[in-house]
Amino acid sequence: MPIAFEKVNYIYAPKTPFQYEALKCIDLAIELNKITAIIGPTGSGKSTLVQHLNALLVPTDGTVYILDRELSSNQKNKDLKSLRQRVGLVFQFPEYQLFEETILKDVMFGPLNFKMTEEDARQKSMTALTMVGLDESFYERSPLDISGGQKRRVAIAGILAINPDVLVLDEPTAGLDPQGAKSMMELFVELNRKYKKTILIVTHDMDHVLNYCDNVVVMKKGEVITHQQVNDFFFKGDTVKEIEMALPQRLRVVESLREKGFKLDSKISNLKDLANAIKKEISHE
Ligand SMILES: Nc1ncnc2c1ncn2[C@@H]1O[C@H](COP(=O)(O)OP(=O)(O)OP(=O)(O)O)[C@@H](O)[C@H]1O
Numbered sequence: 499m500p501i502a503f504e505k506v507n508y509i510y511a512p513k514t515p516f517q518y519e520a521l522k523c524i525d526l527a528i529e530l531n532k533i534t535a536i537i538g539p540t541g542s543g544k545s546t547l548v549q550h551l552n553a554l555l556v557p558t559d560g561t562v563y564i565l566d567r568e569l570s571s572n573q574k575n576k577d578l579k580s581l582r583q584r585v586g587l588v589f590q591f592p593e594y595q596l597f598e599e600t601i602l603k604d605v606m607f608g609p610l611n612f613k614m615t616e617e618d619a620r621q622k623s624m625t626a627l628t629m630v631g632l633d634e635s636f637y638e639r640s641p642l643d644i645s646g647g648q649k650r651r652v653a654i655a656g657i658l659a660i661n662p663d664v665l666v667l668d669e670p671t672a673g674l675d676p677q678g679a680k681s682m683m684e685l686f687v688e689l690n691r692k693y694k695k696t697i698l699i700v701t702h703d704m705d706h707v708l709n710y711c712d713n714v715v716v717m718k719k720g721e722v723i724t725h726q727q728v729n730d731f732f733f734k735g736d737t738v739k740e741i742e743m744a745l746p747q748r749l750r751v752v753e754s755l756r757e758k759g760f761k762l763d764s765k766i767s768n769l770k771d772l773a774n775a776i777k778k779e780i781s782h783e
């Protein structure tokens with residue numbers, strides 16, 4: 499079963515002076531087994547959108563279809579636990595949710611909550627910690643005494659240990675150093691390619707969209723303004739220019755070189771091709 503939004507509106511604090519329509523008539527189908535990026539300016543509704551995927555928020559109007567579930571305001575959305583086991587959501591700033599005495603206990607909290615045995619939960623948690631690059635020297639440390647990036651990894655391990663089919667990550671690399679962000683994105687690609695996880699990533703990093711994602715959803719003021727394959731988005735048509743977001747670095751380099759008179763194909767998408775094209779241009783001079 500697909501993941502889809504059908505005419506979804508979401509209003510925060512309805513019927514109060516603070517009422518705010520954060521999602522407006524969203525129609526969107528997310529491909530399974532792909533990595534989909536969700537981008538858009540701050541306040542455009544990205545976090546609100548993804549919190550619908552495991553029913554943390556339920557549409558004010560419209561319906562969300564997720565795997566074999568249907569979520570809407572006019573039905574009883576019960577047994578959300580089974581949904582939350584299949585759709586893992588890692589919040590923006592997940593490090594604020596760490597609370598156990600030790601890192602291993604913190605990661606085990608989810609699996610135990612979903613009724614895994616202690617031994618199974620321990621095994622799954624150790625595997626998840628290895629996946630996010632934290633070895634056993636971290637197991638007994640307090641989750642409060644590690645760096646921000648490491649806390650982020652612990653929080654992600656907590657979700658991986660539950661082994662969800664769909665992994666939703668709200669700005670997972672924000673604030674990480676470039677190498678840490680890269681290895682995090684590579685982990686998501688591995689989870690997608692090797693373990694067939696469907697992955698949704700909210701991000702502000704256009705390089706990550708270009709380098710690691712299959713599809714991209716662009717939001718603006720509570721609406722989805724485009725949803726395309728990443729290559730089409732960057733290299734076909736003009737949508738990418740119209741959305742007023744910074745281009746990925748590689749494409750900015752190509753643009754600058756073209757402005758300086760280099761005859762380069764604006765569709766060059768990887769570094770090796772770019773290096774070869776520059777070499778060819780220079781050797782013609
Ligand atoms: N709990 C809330 N109560 C009222 N309004 C809210 C609440 N949470 C978010 N909003 C409003 O809804 C809109 C969408 O917020 P959302 O957090 O989904 O944006 P976002 O695209 O994730 O932004 P960012 O890139 O800053 O994380 C914003 O204008 C925000 O002020």
Ligand SMILES: [Mg+2]
Nearest residue numbers: 544545590668
């Ligand atoms: Mg957000």
